[in-house]
Amino acid sequence: MKILITGAYGMLGSDLREVLKNYELICTGSKDLDITDEDAVIDFISEKMPDFVINAAAYTAVDDCETHYDEAYAVNAIGPKNLAIACKKIDVPLVHISTDYVFDGSKKTPLVETDKLGPQSAYGKTKLAGEQFIQENAEKYFILRTAWLYGLHGGNFVKTMLELAESHDEITVVNDQIGSPTYSLDLAVAITNLLNSDKYGIYHVTNEGECSWYEFAKLIFEFSNIDVKVIPVSTEEFPRPAPRPHYSVLDNKKWNASGFVPMKDYKEALGGFLSLYNFFKTMKKI
Ligand SMILES: NC(=O)c1ccc[n+]([C@@H]2O[C@H](COP(=O)([O-])OP(=O)(O)OC[C@H]3O[C@@H](n4cnc5c(N)ncnc54)[C@H](OP(=O)(O)O)[C@@H]3O)[C@@H](O)[C@H]2O)c1
Numbered sequence: 001m002k003i004l005i006t007g008a009y010g011m012l013g014s015d016l017r018e019v020l021k022n023y024e025l026i027c028t029g030s031k032d033l034d035i036t037d038e039d040a041v042i043d044f045i046s047e048k049m050p051d052f053v054i055n056a057a058a059y060t061a062v063d064d065c066e067t068h069y070d071e072a073y074a075v076n077a078i079g080p081k082n083l084a085i086a087c088k089k090i091d092v093p094l095v096h097i098s099t100d101y102v103f104d105g106s107k108k109t110p111l112v113e114t115d116k117l118g119p120q121s122a123y124g125k126t127k128l129a130g131e132q133f134i135q136e137n138a139e140k141y142f143i144l145r146t147a148w149l150y151g152l153h154g155g156n157f158v159k160t161m162l163e164l165a166e167s168h169d170e171i172t173v174v175n176d177q178i179g180s181p182t183y184s185l186d187l188a189v190a191i192t193n194l195l196n197s198d199k200y201g202i203y204h205v206t207n208e209g210e211c212s213w214y215e216f217a218k219l220i221f222e223f224s225n226i227d228v229k230v231i232p233v234s235t236e237e238f239p240r241p242a243p244r245p246h247y248s249v250l251d252n253k254k255w256n257a258s259g260f261v262p263m264k265d266y267k268e269a270l271g272g273f274l275s276l277y278n279f280f281k282t283m284k285k286i
């Protein structure tokens with residue numbers, strides 16, 4: 001099986017390359033294949049003829065999307081549309097990654113795929129447009145909504161906390177945004193469930209369980225035996241350019257009911273990540 005991974009050098013893309021290394025891979029970054037360029041995407045996919053396409057490319061700087069809407073829309077909405085058109089043309093499945101930020105955060109219990117959508121941020125709006133374009137233009141698609149991704153490659157919350165602790169005795173972290181931290185390696189492994197599946201559609205896929213960013217930060221330091229004071233603050237006390245949902249826990253029950261391998265609990269996933277992170281740090285590879 002020949003698999004095309006777009007955004008192959010980002011956080012998730014790098015884990016996908018590792019997890020799928022025994023397949024024939026075509027890996028592209030934005031310099032090899034700009035997904036916003038419709039002709040380039042159609043020509044590339046028609047020429048390479050992959051059996052399966054995974055789009056891990058996105059404009060992920062959530063706050064920057066507020067001031068760079070057009071660029072974000074091009075990557076997060078037009079890019080997936082182009083891939084959908086190209087995949088339909090050669091009749092192959094497309095896996096696309098979306099986000100909990102397509103919801104408004106007002107629900108108080110885990111969100112299912114059919115819950116009311118209402119992105120609050122520019123990022124969420126562009127990602128929702130991407131989902132809609134795929135549904136309109138592809139026949140065989142999997143849209144996986146995930147959340148709070150962290151992993152070995154690229155910047156993310158877990159790495160930021162560990163780095164801040166090297167120079168700070170106290171760290172303030174928001175305590176009124178609740179979600180499900182998800183290890184990008186676990187998501188990459190989850191995607192392998194789809195390679196031979198025809199159960200197309202939208203799925204919520206995160207590590208199991210929920211916490212606030214504050215609780216997550218405390219856990220990171222507890223698991224790492226780092227003595228740092230974590231101070232809980234409200235979103236209002238820690239304003240950011242883009243609004244974030246207060247509650248965006250995604251319910252994996254459709255994923256589980258479809259027979260795909262259930263996701264790990266987020267605490268177990270964090271433990272696994274930290275072991276690997278510390279190993280690479282000791283080897284001076286991070
Ligand atoms: N990070 C999170 O917390 C989070 C949460 C929920 C969902 N997601 C979704 O999960 C997916 C993976 O996220 P991630 O954190 O792994 O992203 P990431 O590390 O920011 O990587 C995204 C990649 O997209 C590529 N890219 C950007 N513009 C492109 C273009 N025009 N054409 C082709 N490639 C382009 C970039 O490649 P170059 O470096 O080559 O430009 C970059 O490596 C995304 O769909 C994201 O929306 C992320």
